[in-house]
Amino acid sequence: xxxxxxxxxxxxxxxxxxxxxxxxxxxxxxxxxxxxxxxxxxxxxxxxxxxxxxxxxxxxxxxxxxxxxxxxxxxxxxxxxxxxxxxxxxxxxxxxxxxxxxxxxxxxxxxxxxxxxxxxxxxxxxxxxxxxxxxxxxxxxxxxxxxxxxxxxxxxxxxxxxxxxxxxxxxxxxxxxxxxxxxxxxxxxxxxxxxxxxxxxxxxxxxxxxxxxxxxxxxxxxxxxxxxxxxxxxxxxxxxxxxxxxxxxxxxxxxxxxxxxxxxxxxxxxxxxxxxxxxxxxxxxxxxx
Amino acid sequence: xxxxxxxxxxxxxxxxxxxxxxxxxxxxxxxxxxxxxxxxxxxxxxxxxxxxxxxxxxxxxxxxxxxxxxxxxxxxxxxxxxxxxxxxxxxxxxxxxxxxxxxxxxxxxxxxxxxxxxxxxxxxxxxxxxxxxxxxxxxxxxxxxxxxxxxxxxxxxxxxxxxxxxxxxxxxxxxxxxxxxxxxxxxxxxxxxxxxxxxxxxxxxxxxxxxxxxxxxxxxxxxxxxxxxxxxxxxxxxxxxxxxxxxxxxxxxxxxxxxxxxxxxxxxxxxxxxxxxxxxxxxxxxxx
Numbered sequence: 359x360x361x362x363x364x365x366x367x368x369x370x371x372x373x374x375x376x377x378x379x380x381x382x383x384x385x386x387x388x389x390x391x392x393x394x395x396x397x398x399x400x401x402x403x404x405x406x407x408x409x410x411x412x413x414x415x416x417x418x419x420x421x422x423x424x425x426x427x428x429x430x431x432x433x434x435x436x437x438x439x440x441x442x443x444x445x446x447x448x449x450x451x452x453x454x455x456x457x458x459x460x461x462x463x464x465x466x467x468x469x470x471x472x473x474x475x476x477x478x479x480x481x482x483x484x485x486x487x488x489x490x491x492x493x494x495x496x497x498x499x500x501x502x503x504x505x506x507x508x509x510x511x512x513x514x515x516x517x518x519x520x521x522x523x524x525x526x527x528x529x530x531x532x533x534x535x536x537x538x539x540x541x542x543x544x545x546x547x548x549x550x551x552x553x554x555x556x557x558x559x560x561x562x563x564x565x566x567x568x569x570x571x572x573x574x575x576x577x578x579x580x581x582x583x584x585x586x587x588x589x590x591x592x593x594x595x596x597x598x599x600x601x602x603x604x605x606x607x608x609x610x611x612x613x614x615x616x617x618x619x620x621x622x623x624x625x626x627x628x629x630x631x632x633x634x635x636x637x638x639x640x641x642x643x644x645x646x647x
Numbered sequence: 648x649x650x651x652x653x654x655x656x657x658x659x660x661x662x663x664x665x666x667x668x669x670x671x672x673x674x675x676x677x678x679x680x681x682x683x684x685x686x687x688x689x690x691x692x693x694x695x696x697x698x699x700x701x702x703x704x705x706x707x708x709x710x711x712x713x714x715x716x717x718x719x720x721x722x723x724x725x726x727x728x729x730x731x732x733x734x735x736x737x738x739x740x741x742x743x744x745x746x747x748x749x750x751x752x753x754x755x756x757x758x759x760x761x762x763x764x765x766x767x768x769x770x771x772x773x774x775x776x777x778x779x780x781x782x783x784x785x786x787x788x789x790x791x792x793x794x795x796x797x798x799x800x801x802x803x804x805x806x807x808x809x810x811x812x813x814x815x816x817x818x819x820x821x822x823x824x825x826x827x828x829x830x831x832x833x834x835x836x837x838x839x840x841x842x843x844x845x846x847x848x849x850x851x852x853x854x855x856x857x858x859x860x861x862x863x864x865x866x867x868x869x870x871x872x873x874x875x876x877x878x879x880x881x882x883x884x885x886x887x888x889x890x891x892x893x894x895x896x897x898x899x900x901x902x903x904x905x906x907x908x909x910x911x912x913x914x915x916x917x918x919x920x921x922x923x924x925x926x927x928x929x930x931x932x933x934x935x
Contacts, residue, residue: 395822456754494852528817530791
């Protein structure tokens with residue numbers, strides 16, 4: 359099984375639009391949305407939810423007022439500053455349970471917390487596994503790991519060969535959880551100084567975890583000089599360049615209507631198809647599309 | 648004068664948080680303390696061009712096991728909720744990248760065999776640009792946990808100043824850590840189905856934290872009015888609309904702030920600042 363993870367470092371470079379377009383170009387695959395904080399792929403693929411599951415984070419501390427004698431030991435011990443005046447701030451609690459273990463009155467219980475939901479859905483383009491982390495919840499990395507493993511199970515069950523993953527922005531916990539063990543990661547960047555800065559950190563991250571990378575420049579014509587600069591970075595760092603996609607207002611229009619770009623009659627469809635062909639060449643060197 | 652802490656957030660990435668945050672800072676007629684808390688991908692320095700003069704490492708305490716004192720009882724591994732220790736017959740393995748630095752193991756080890764080491768997770772860089780005192784956090788590549796860096800940055804907030812914080816995208820722990828303690832959250836969105844979806848989630852976070860908020864609609868067009876409808880229905884003031892403009896995108900690409908590409912925007916950003924100051928001073932109520 360081959361897993362392609364699309365990430366970007368910087369947010370808003372077009373990951374989701376491009377993943378939705380790829381979805382229409384390959385048949386036997388499962389799609390995953392690993393941006394569990396702010397999932398968007400479902401907006402472009404209109405999924406029919408078939409399964410819905412709760413996601414639990416680590417249990418959080420709760421102080422039993424009747425047992426608590428207000429000694430303050432928990433407050434002094436909590437390294438996350440999550441306890442004030444014998445009250446736990448659930449947003450600060452990381453679930454380490456140290457307070458419940460040191461409380462001399464046994465007044466602190468660890469309580470299960472539903473931190474989100476994950477879904478198995480069907481779309482016109484095949485199965486989609488996606489999730490929704492509750493607002494202000496922790497453990498997005500864990501939820502990412504959950505949706506990825508469910509996607510792998512689904513693909514195996516259906517005998518599908520590919521997983522295409524829409525990744526989160528950044529380089530932290532949910533991104534690390536999204537890329538580990540992936541066959542290939544396509545970085546979607548944009549020709550801005552911010553895009554370039556974030557691209558280099560993203561390449562560093564993929565190198566750190568030994569995941570092969572490719573780079574695609576979206577909206578390249580906003581700044582052709584920076585696009586050349588990005589190509590130069592790819593050459594220097596020996597990363598295959600997947601191609602460039604021009605700026606097109608139609609993408610905004612497609613996004614505002616909740617459609618994928620390839621469904622709209624956009625002039626950039628051919629460019630997206632070319633990028634896909636290059637990516638597929640690297641993903642499966644001995645196969646023809 | 649009290650502190651006014653304004654956090655610029657969005658849910659969705661790439662909606663223009665950094666553009667708005669840097670333009671607000673550059674439009675203010677007073678000294679501003681600017682914190683770039685998007686420590687995974689900090690970009691505000693590209694627009695504000697500060698002279699960075701100080702650098703400080705952020706590190707976490709992690710366990711260090713004294714094998715001479717250890718009885719290999721296994722208590723530390725049993726209590727660690729993050730699986731950061733494993734106890735073998737005559738060795739204790741530690742996995743620093745999994746450690747949340749909760750202190751459970753070194754607090755509860757019955758043999759007092761665990762002390763602490765430091766593990767560096769990132770840097771805080773600071774300096775200044777004209778009227779802006781600038782601080783940015785940088786998560787070390789390969790490290791998962793950004794909230795401790797954000798927490799350390801927020802401890803540098805000085806009293807009696809206008810503080811502008813550029814938040815990371817998303818809605819989980821790094822965003823919560825960034826928003827907590829703010830006087831106002833400015834949510835930047837774009838008029839697309841994705842922008843609206845993520846605005847709604849970001850608003851939930853703001854409501855959980857119970858902070859007054861307002862919205863800036865970036866890359867505004869006439870084709871999608873649902874964001875404005877949503878704002879109206881949720882009693883969310885739209886403080887500014889920035890029309891879609893290729894010239895702003897081209898300037899952005901070169902690291903030129905929108906207020907330099909379009910100086911007339913400066914006055915609009917000042918109005919936003921004044922509105923927020925009004926709200927935080929309790930002159931108006933909003934979004935509660």
